Amino acid sequence: MAQAAWDTQHRTMIAEQSNAAITDEQVNRARANLKLATQTLARIQPLLGKGYVTAQQVDDAQTAKHDAEISLKQALKQTVASQALISSAAESEALLSARRAALAIAEQELENTQIRAPHNGLVVGLNVSAGEFVMPDQAVFTLINSDHWHASAYFRETELAHIKPGDCATVYVMAESPACDSGQSGGHWLGDQLRGAV
Structure with a gap:
């Protein structure tokens, strides 16, 4: 039973590490989107005064930049949360060792409940x-x-x-x-x- 619990914990740990890797990729994507939105807004704002772009296009670029900032904040928070959820192998090993020790003690105590006569x-x-x-x-x-x-x-x-x-x-x-x-x-x-x- 302790081994099965350790196997389950090991699989959970792999899934947690995969989730952490995914959130790291989401942070990278959010940073790239924010960089692009910031550059786009910086390019079109000077064009508004010359009449090459409409105020709506500038508003859309500002909204895109704001959305990209929020997406980056959310991705960073998800990364922190996913890193906090990762179990360590040491915890699993310690739990398995403790359960094996408890099993050995229980087996010894069960053995001690049997009475054997040294002679007839x-x-x-x-x-x-x-x-x-x-x-x-x-x-x-x-x-x-x-x-x-x-x-x-x-x-x-x-x-x-x-x-x-x-x-x-x-x-x-x-x-x-x-x-x-x-x-x-x-x-x-x-x-x-x-x-x-x-």
Whole structure:
């Protein structure tokens, strides 16, 4: 749409430049007509006293000169007006650039409205409903990774000798008592150190 507006503006600018050229030619023609009317009046005025021309012919020459002066004034005003109407290419380019930038921003904002999960999972803690506004970086739910689970358990240090990395473990989910999952022990922490390899 911005490109179409620029194309229209470009065509308008060409038409405005053509109109300005035409008014320049009209000024030249009006000047030539005024020069001719002035010369004609200057030639026939002395002839009136000698009777070679009539008073009507002198009046016609004066009227022609006056009309030529008015035509020149009008042509000059039209030239000023047509020059003022000419748009510059810089204005059109600036408008096109601004519209392209606005389009890029709108496309980016539209892209940001799509939510993509980084992994498979379960949505929990959803506290919004359809039609609510969400601010950028506002957490609206938690996505629990359903592909990989991690369980933490606390044991007495005296029991750690019996638990080795790779041992089979059965984990019960507190929210769903009958549900359980099996996996392997990955190691255990003592204070701030991991003992054993995954």
